[in-house]
Amino acid sequence: MDDAGIYARESPYLDSHVQLGIASGRVVSVSFPETPEDNADPDHDLLDRVFAYLEGTEDDFADVQVALTVPTDRRKVLETVRDLPYGESVTVAALARMTPGIDADDEEDLRLVRTALSDNPAPLFIPDHRVNDGPSAAPPAVEQRLRSLEGL
Missing domain, CATH: 1.10.10.10 (Winged helix-like DNA-binding domain superfamily/Winged helix DNA-binding domain)
Structure with missing residues (x-):
C-alpha cells in the first residue's frame, strides 16, 4: 500500500459502509459510517480483503500496516x-x-x-x-x- 486517501464501500452484512483512511501506505482510521465521505473511492485492494473477510474468508490482517498515533x-x-x-x-x-x-x-x-x-x-x-x-x-x-x- 503506497497510497493515500479515503476509501469506502457499502457492506450489506454490516448494514453500514466500511471506510478506511490511508496515509503513506498505512491505515490511519477505520470507521463504519451510514454515509461515506464524498471523496471516498470504492476501489482499493484492502477493501477487497475486508469484503472477502466479511463473506467468511479468514484473515488476520497481520500484514496490514496501521499507524498508531496514540500514547x-x-x-x-x-x-x-x-x-x-x-x-x-x-x-x-x-x-x-x-x-x-x-x-x-x-x-x-x-x-x-x-x-x-x-x-x-x-x-x-x-x-x-x-x-x-x-x-x-x-x-x-x-x-x-x-x-x-x-x-x-
Whole structure:
C-alpha cells in the first residue's frame, strides 16, 4: 500500500459502509459510517480483503500496516489486541495480563485497557471485537456482526 486517501464501500452484512483512511501506505482510521465521505473511492485492494473477510474468508490482517498515533501505554494494549487470533476472544482482565507493563489487578490499568479499546483508531485491523467484555470503537451493531462472523 503506497497510497493515500479515503476509501469506502457499502457492506450489506454490516448494514453500514466500511471506510478506511490511508496515509503513506498505512491505515490511519477505520470507521463504519451510514454515509461515506464524498471523496471516498470504492476501489482499493484492502477493501477487497475486508469484503472477502466479511463473506467468511479468514484473515488476520497481520500484514496490514496501521499507524498508531496514540500514547505509548494505549499502543501496548492495541498491539496486544492485534495479536489476538481470528475466532478467539479474551476478557479485559486477560488482555491486561497479556499486555506488558499492565497490572490486571489494578483498576486504573483496567480503565486504561478499556480506554485504549474504545479509542481504537482501526477496529477490524486491531480486532477489539475479540475482547468480549470490553468496549469497541466500532458501533455496537457492527461489533456484534464481527463477533458473529468469527463465531464469538
